[in-house]
Every structure is written in structure tokens, then in C-alpha cells.
Amino acid sequence: MAKRKKLSKGQIRRIQQNRQRKLARAEQDETPTVAIDDAQLGSEQHGLVISRYGQHADIEDEQGNAVRCDLRRTVGSLVCGDKVLWREVRYDGQSNDGKRRGVVEAVQERHSQLTRPDYYDGVKVVASNIDQVFVVSSVLPDFSDQILDRYIIATEDMGLTPTLVVNKIELADDAVRQHIDQRLAYYQSLGYPTLTISCKQQMGTDDLLPKLNDNISIFVGQSGVGKSSLINQLIPGANIDVGDVSENSGLGQHTTTASRMLTFPAGGRLIDSPGVREFGLWHLTPEQILNGYIEFLPLISQCKFRDCKHQNDPGCAVRAAVEAGDIPQFRFDNYHKIMQSMEENRSNRTFVR
Numbered sequence: 001m002a003k004r005k006k007l008s009k010g011q012i013r014r015i016q017q018n019r020q021r022k023l024a025r026a027e028q029d030e031t032p033t034v035a036i037d038d039a040q041l042g043s044e045q046h047g048l049v050i051s052r053y054g055q056h057a058d059i060e061d062e063q064g065n066a067v068r069c070d071l072r073r074t075v076g077s078l079v080c081g082d083k084v085l086w087r088e089v090r091y092d093g094q095s096n097d098g099k100r101r102g103v104v105e106a107v108q109e110r111h112s113q114l115t116r117p118d119y120y121d122g123v124k125v126v127a128s129n130i131d132q133v134f135v136v137s138s139v140l141p142d143f144s145d146q147i148l149d150r151y152i153i154a155t156e157d158m159g160l161t162p163t164l165v166v167n168k169i170e171l172a173d174d175a176v177r178q179h180i181d182q183r184l185a186y187y188q189s190l191g192y193p194t195l196t197i198s199c200k201q202q203m204g205t206d207d208l209l210p211k212l213n214d215n216i217s218i219f220v221g222q223s224g225v226g227k228s229s230l231i232n233q234l235i236p237g238a239n240i241d242v243g244d245v246s247e248n249s250g251l252g253q254h255t256t257t258a259s260r261m262l263t264f265p266a267g268g269r270l271i272d273s274p275g276v277r278e279f280g281l282w283h284l285t286p287e288q289i290l291n292g293y294i295e296f297l298p299l300i301s302q303c304k305f306r307d308c309k310h311q312n313d314p315g316c317a318v319r320a321a322v323e324a325g326d327i328p329q330f331r332f333d334n335y336h337k338i339m340q341s342m343e344e345n346r347s348n349r350t351f352v353r
Ligand SMILES: Nc1nc2c(ncn2[C@@H]2O[C@H](COP(=O)(O)OP(=O)(O)OP(=O)(O)O)[C@@H](O)[C@H]2O)c(=O)[nH]1
Pocket: 167, 168, 169, 170, 171, 197, 198, 199, 200, 201, 221, 222, 223, 224, 225, 226, 227, 228, 229, 230, 241, 242, 243, 244, 245, 277
């Protein structure tokens, strides 16, 4: 798709108003008022799941209108971001208060999945078809490269390249700024784009906009780093309570844990939910952790022992690279701290928070 031009404030407002009107029009009851038989259904259409809860899904049709759908039993798991085939219920003379209804018939293959461990099912899919992960951190609470590494590991595990965003940069004094810049320079050398911003001073946030067009993105990061503030700034009218995740899909209240899809004025998408935000702080396997340290990977075949723990093992190529100054000490230390904390968590089956 072609890059779109920057929109004026008036255009953005009109787009938002139209969208809100469309969503409000589609606001519907939880259950269909008539039993649905196949003869009542229109032809198959493409749709995008914008919210998912209980036995229902809100999907967006190709014209950008939201329709509440029931699911065929054969559909299986369905999450925000899924591309589906659906059919509209034709009420032909019968009243359904003018509210549109549909039935989701099938889900298309996902190109990416965001999962979290689930006590009962092993793994649960939280959202799908995500193209970009923005890892948001901030000067306050403390900038932590260990937390950053955890999110990087989880993003790499999805097969995506994280973009690292440091917010509240106006609070950094010279020493803190120097420390952050040094860390970001290293992450950049690994191929991760980085950005320093201040939501409060509206600095740098415009640089994010072109990266968000035509893609499904997520903002992840610890509580309090400013994700809600950032979303409100980038999506005028999103009205996300700062310090709180609220439901505003336009199709009525669901639980606050439901993921929902927001739209940037220039067309990109954002999936947001508490589960999405905290992604990356969950349980990780030793293999996932190692795969997240992409600069270690070309070296491990050179370690003397096949079961090298890359610590004090004789002939460890990773440690040699740290000693030679090719890999910074902080990455090596974080790797071992994360390995150790996951090991402790595995033994008592709790999730890392
Ligand atoms: N100084 C400063 N404060 C900011 C900035 N951006 C956000 N804040 C403040 O940081 C606090 C937390 O912001 P939120 O947007 O709620 O953070 P969050 O990441 O959405 O937190 P959760 O909803 O818990 O995930 C609020 O008091 C914001 O006003 C910034 O650029 N500078």
C-alpha cells in the first residue's frame, strides 16, 4: 500500500468522528434476536477481528464498519487481529432494530501470534497478525536494560524486530541521558531501531507516526512508562485513561482484559489490552532466552563444550567475546539473570511479573 500524506487536524477529527458514528451505529445486543439458519446468511466476506469476548467477536467489514458476530463451532480459537471470512445475517423484513449481525465462518492463517502461558491450556494466543512491536520504557520508573532484554527476547520469539522507545526523556539529566544513549547505541548496532521521546513535551512522538502506517502494531512495556499517554497523543479521541486501561471499542462494555483494535489517523492499527502490554514478562524457555541474544548465536558453535552454559565454562566463545569487548558486560549479565529467574520460576510454576 502507498504511504499516505500527513493529515490535517481537521481531517483527523473528521475521520475520528465518522469512525465513532459507524461504531455507535453498529452497537448491538449480546445475543441474536432470531435463530440463524444458513438461508438467512449473505455471501462470504473478508473481515478483521477488532475485539473478542465470550462467544462473540466484533469484526470490521471491508468498508470499516463494525459488526458483532457469532462464531461457528468449527472456528476454534479467534483473537483480535485475526482475518476471517464471515457472512452477514439478512433479516429480510424481520426487525433486528437495524443492528447488523454476522457469523464468522473461518479464520485465515496467522502470520504471527502473541501467546502467553496458560495454566490449563499450556499456551494461550492473546492477539495475532502483529507486524511490529514497540517496546516502551522510560526514564522514570528507572530505565532497565534487563526489562528491555526480556521484551526483546519475547519479540524475537515472535519472529519480529522490536523498536525501542524511551519515553519521559525530558527527565533525564546528563549522566542518565549518556547512559541511555550508550545502551541505545548498542541495541541499534544489533539492528533494533530506537527512539527517545517525551509525551509530556510532545517531543519525538511525530517520528513514530510514519512507522505505524499500514501495519498492526503493539506497544508493550512496564506499567507507568507512558503507553496510555502515547496512545492518546497518537490517536486523538482514543480517550484511554492514563494509568488505566479502559474499554472503548464502541460496541459496548466487555471485560477490561479483552484486546481491542485501535486505528491511527493515517491508517495503521494498534492492538491493546493489559495482556498485550505485559507480554514478554511471562515464562520463557532457556532456548527462547538464548535466541533473544542474537549476537551470541553465531558464537555458540565455537564454544568448546556442546552443553556450554556460557558462564565459567572453559573455552566459552561468548565469554571470550565479552572479555574482548565485542559484547557488552550488561548483555552477558542480563542473560544470566534472566536465565536464573526463569529457572526459579519454573520450579514453582508462577509467572514472572
Ligand atoms: N514526565 C513525564 N511524564 C509522563 C510522560 N508521559 C507520560 N507521563 C506520565 O507517566 C504516568 C504513567 O503514564 P501512563 O500513560 O498511564 O503509563 P502506562 O504505560 O499506560 O501504564 P499502564 O496503563 O499501567 O500500562 C502518568 O502520570 C503520565 O502523565 C512524559 O513524557 N514525561
